[in-house]
Amino acid sequence: MSMSEIIGLVILAIIVFGPEKLPELARKAARILAYLRRVGNDARGQLRKELGPEYDDIRLSDLNPKNLVARHLLSTEEVSDLRQIRDEAMAEGRIMKDALDEAAGVPDGGTAFSATVSAQDSPIVRFDPEAT
Structure with missing residues (x-):
């Protein structure tokens, strides 16, 4: 606050x-x-x-599985490697999106690729709480 x-x-x-x-x-x-x-x-x-x-x-924060794995199973080198891989994948994704937008003829910063997918084209994903 x-x-x-x-x-x-x-x-x-x-x-x-x-x-x-x-x-x-x-x-x-x-x-x-x-x-x-x-x-x-x-x-x-x-x-x-x-x-x-x-x-x-x-620590109580260790009860969170994400923190537990990061603290006890992964070394700091492995965590930094995973972060580097994540950053590289995100950069490649941005490059791919920019290339697709450029191919569609959209100026920089446009979102034609994401706008071309309509609600009818996207599959409906239903969640079944009893199945999990």
Whole structure:
């Protein structure tokens, strides 16, 4: 949140709640925030205790499979190689799109190639949540 948004929220709170109730509401909000932090820290501590000492260095962000693979299975060299391959593929894709647009006779920055595909030409992809 930016400073202007915070100032706007403070002015709105003063108008809605009034200056006499605002300190009491701020104290209640601080207590709720402290309670939520305490619950979060207790849950984190209980998770670490249940997992055991071999998982002391695990972070909650590691539970995301993307982060887990990047941190534990790939070295920094492999990650940089994958990023380089991604960047090269994106550059080749841009070159291919520009060549197709040029062949269609569209000036630079045009999108004739993407505009030529109508909704009728594109296949309908249906999602079945029970199949996954």
